[in-house]
Amino acid sequence: DIQMTQSPSAMSASVGDRVTITCRASQGISNYLAWFQQKPGKVPKRLIYAASSLQSGVPSRFSGSGSGTEFTLTISSLQPEDFATYYCLQHNSYLWTFGQGTKVEIK
């Protein structure tokens, strides 16, 4: 099974900061990776698909990159509404796997 290691598990940041979250796959997954945002009590929302494609309606401050085993989600300038938990998801094998999540909190 493919394992996804997401880091950091939590972080504190200020409005306007550049934030980077990393996901590492235990084996190569090409670009079969998506990123999700989840706010407390809400349904997860897809931000990025195919590792770097921005979901329609998602602000351009969000971007994704990577291929193979290492992937990053970048928020170029953190906004108040971006404080949430972020998850990566690999879908390269017949079993899908989420990362453990990264909680982005206000500093």
Next chain:
Amino acid sequence: EVQLVESGGGLVQPGGSLRLSCAASGFTFSSYWMHWVRQAPGKGLVWVSRINSDGSSTSYADSVKGRFTISRDNAKNTLYLQMNSLRAEDTAVYYCARAYDLDYWGQGTLVTVSS
């Protein structure tokens, strides 16, 4: 507008069974793979199962294999999850999600396994 509406959650005793449903609308249900994902209280997202568009292929997380069965009725635009031999650790909100890379999600239904 794509809509996914889960139902069937509730309180069940350990060892019991429950069937979840996910009613789909706003898209051609029979053209899409579908998934179930769960989230225990205060925990992260966990992928549970998936089914291909015509129902001929399924896969499961190790934690539910042999106990849960995913199925679909394309005539009724509905996805199902039959959950048997339920355990306390199956307590979670269960979401259905559309497509290979989970582009749309339902609101979720809470399953509580407790005596």
